[in-house]
Amino acid sequence: MEAKEFVLTTIFIPVVAFIVSTWIPGIMRKIQARIQLRIGPPILTPGFWAVLKFIYKERIEPVSPFPRLYHSLPLIGLFLMFFIILLTTPAWVDVLGLTTLVAVAGLMKVEEMLYIFMGNLSRSIMSVRMPYPDQVKGAILKGNARRFFEQVSAIRTFKLISIGSFPLYIGLFVPAVVTGTISIVGVAVYQGFNTTSFAISDIFSLKPLLWSIPGVLGAISYFIGYLVILNEYPFSIMHTKADVIEGPTLEYAAWARASYYLMREATMFVMSSVFVTLYFGIPPVLGWALIPHVLLAMILPVAAAVVSAFTPVLTFKQIYPLSLGFTALGIVGIIFAIL
Amino acid sequence: MADVDRKDRAEVEVPLGMVHSALLEPFRIRLFVDDEVVVDAEITYDTAHRGIERMMEGMPVQKGLILTERICGICSHIHIWNGTRMVERGLGIEVPQRAHHIRVIGNEMERLHSHLLYLGHAFEILGHETFSMRCFMFREPVQNMLFFLSGNRVHYTIPVIGGIRPRCDIDKDKKQTLLAMLKSLDEELKAFGNRVINDTLIVSRIKDIGYLSKEDAIKYGALGPNMRASGVNFDWRIKVPEYKDNFDFEVIVREGGTVLDRVACRLFECLESIKIIKQALETLPDEEPINVGYELGRMGYSTSYNEAARGEIYDSCSLDDLGRIQSYINRTPSMSSLSAMEVSCIGDHLTDATITIVSCDPCLTCTNRVTVVDENKDKEYILEPEDIRRLARRKI
Structure with missing residues (x-):
């Protein structure tokens, strides 16, 4: 029975994640559009039809020192995301001891690192390869290193990984401190989740971490x-x-x-799914209980759509203090949890 | 790292343009950066020349003036108005006061839509789509007003020598409708302005970047709102009789010299423009809007300055015995304002440098000049006004 559940979970949870994730960009775009007093695109267009359209477009070789590796990176990211969501399912608890917050944090770090690789492997025409007239005529720029946009981005990603994603990892470990376990399912069980049988009606008997002070701080x-x-x-x-x-x-x-696009959509859903598991105590399981999980997993994308509609792009001048501020907030949450 | 070491290191250059999503028009920016802080910048334009000044040579002046309007799709009215004004000054043609008022209305409406377009673009570059779209929503009624006034949303062709086109005359109903539209725009813009100035995140992005001191603004020739945002109190509208004799308005001057000041300056100028349009509509003289009793003929060099949305505009031309254009010079503000931005973006973060450069509201269709590439001699040069004059003196 356990082996059967394991196989079914391994097949169906990623499928569900894939299907649901194609809706998320559309929902986000629709919310942003409504805030901006626009109609916005049909909900399935940005996440599903756009993907389908791109699949059928003429294949173009990227300008990259390792084109195949460059092309495979999003697929690796997609695989990582599905792997992360599987690690949060009760069916995977006994697999190699991987179903812990440490494993999830590590995989998320790899996901972030992918952007550095992408940046270093891309050589688009938009910057260095678009020559200026003086270069066309043969001017030599001595002592001058020219940087591709993508390289600038790779450096920025590195900075973001170094400082910007602190709040995420603090937010991941607040539940571990509250519950005293780094097992993801253990965190859910602490909140009242029953691993042997869980029905939709059982949701009302849960005691989500989100309703506590450390939970709120960690969630932010x-x-x-x-x-x-x-x-x-x-x-x-x-x-x-x-x-x-x-x-x-x-x-x-x-x-x-x-x-x-698929990788990004999957990231949107899986990260939100991990949040639901940790802060509501509802992990992704096969059965009707998956419905509330999926619905609650829409909270973060919706909130992200609202926030992004009202904010400009921040530079590192603002990102560093903001990141440190929210990290401090998470640490306060941990202190509350310890107390 | 010490400055001594910096000399030994290779400079890192991040090239932007000719084609770039932040630059609506074709120009190139070379940013030399230390990490992501701009240490030097180079801006180059002159890639999209259309040769309008040259095209005008030999044209009847009425036709040539229509062509001046085609220099730019955003500030088209000021080009034709300043050109018309220049000819009227040169030939001593009297213009009815009613026509002056309607020309001013056209110019201020144009300033409104140009500034709102600028703000929309600025917020887009800042990544604030909602504010950007709000600006375009505010711009829409202004475009409708221009359509209502002239019958066109772009290239309104309001002035003709001696007055305005009859289709652009304002009757009682038009006046009431325009006043009602202005009232609601005024209220909405004030509310929006307050929201922008009090938005912590927006202000944190633009308050300390793109600093241009008053001295640098004068030295590098920043014009219009760019100059006034750096504390230089000058606006051609306080010298041009059509404005100074008839309307009460404030020249917006800010001391900060940053991107925030340039944005705020334009935001407040919108409110002043609304004030001027209201005054012009309310005091519109009851008379014929055009004087047709003039004769065209030889005219020596005549000049005219005026205040476009982006700053000072200068037109100069001479006519032959038949009233045909002998030579025409049109100088627009973007050229010198862009040069000033080369200085002001130094010290900014890479992402801030683009908003700094764009904050001078560059218009390349107005700015670009002839670049002659002589393949035989393997050299390239740009036509200066003196070259154009020299070419203009050839036998037609």
Whole structure:
């Protein structure tokens, strides 16, 4: 029975995550559009039809020193995200001892690192390769290193990983401090989740961490980290169109762009799903209980859409203090949890 | 790292343009950066020349003036008005006061839509889509007003020599409608302005960047709102008789010299423009809007200055015996304002540098000049006004 559940979970949870995640960009765009007094695109267009369109576009070779590796990075990201959501399911508890917050944090770090690789592997025409007239005529620029937009983005991603994503990891570990375990399912069980049988009606008997002071502080921290890892406004410095345009993903076209969209959509959903598991105590399980999980997982994307509609892109001048501020908030949450 | 070391290090250059999402028009920016802080900048334009001044040579002046309007799609009215004004001054043609009022209305409406477009673009570069779209929503009624006034949303062709086109005359109903539209725009803009100035995140992005001191503004020739945002109290509207004799308004001057000041300056100028339009509508003289009793003929060099949305505009031309243009010079403000931005973006973060450069509201269709590439001699040069004059003196 356990083996059967394991196999079914391994197949169906990523499928559900994939299907649901195609709706998220559309929902976000619709909310932003309504705030901006626009109609906005049909909900499935940005996340599903756009992907389908890109898959069927003419395949274009990226300008990159390692084109195949560059193309495979979004797929690796997509795989990582599905792996993360599986690690939060009760069916995977006994697999190699991986279902811990440490494993999730590590995989998220890898996800962030992918953007550095993308940035270093892309050589779009938008910057260095678009020559100026003096260069065309043969001018030699001595002692002058020219930097691609994507390289600038890679450096920015590194800075974001170093400082910007602190709040995310603090937000991940606040539940561990409150519950005294780094097991993800253990955190859910602490909040009243029953691993053997869980029905929709059992939701009302849960005691979510979110209703506690450390929970609220940790959730705020996690939300800021969510925006950072998604490179969503106001933390979209990595691909701000004011200078680096699309940044590391500038060279993705056709099916590669489709796979990048899928990776991003999956990140949106999975990160939110992890939040629901940690702060509401409802992990993704097969059965009707998956419905409330999916619905609650819309909280973060909706909040992100609202925040991004009202904020400009921040530079590191603002990101550093903001990040440190929200990290401090998370630490206060941890102190409350210890007390 | 010490400055001594910096000399030994390779400079890192981040090139932007010719094609870039932050630059609506084709120009190139070379930013030399230390980490992401701009240590030097180079801005180059002159890639999209259309040769309008040259095209005008030999044209009947009425036709040539229509062509001046095509220099720019945003500030088209001021080009034709200043050109018309220049000819009227040169030939001593009297213009009815009613026509002056309507020309001023056209210019201030144009300033409104130009500034709102600027604000929309600035917020877009800052990444604040909501504010950007709000600006375009405010701009829409202004475009409608221009359509209502002239029958066109772009290229209104309001002035003709001696007055204005009859289709642009304002009757009682038009006046009431325009006043009602202005009232609601005034209220909405004031509320929006308050919101922008009090938005902590927006202000934190633009308050300390793109600093241009008063001395540098004068030295590098920043014009219009860029100059006034650096504390230089000058506006051609306080010298041009059509404005100074008829309307009461305030010249917006700010001392800060930063991007915030340039944005705020334009925001407050919008409110002043509304004030001027209201006054012009309310005091519109009851008379014919055009004087047709004039004769065109030889005219020596005549000049005219005026205040466009982006700053000082200068037109100069001479006519032959048949009233045809011998030579025409049009100088627009973006050229010198852009040069000033080369200085002001130094010390900014890379992302801030683009908003600094764009904060001078560059208009490349107005600015670009002829670049002649002589393939035989393998050299390139830009036509200066003196070259154009020299070419203009050839036998037609």
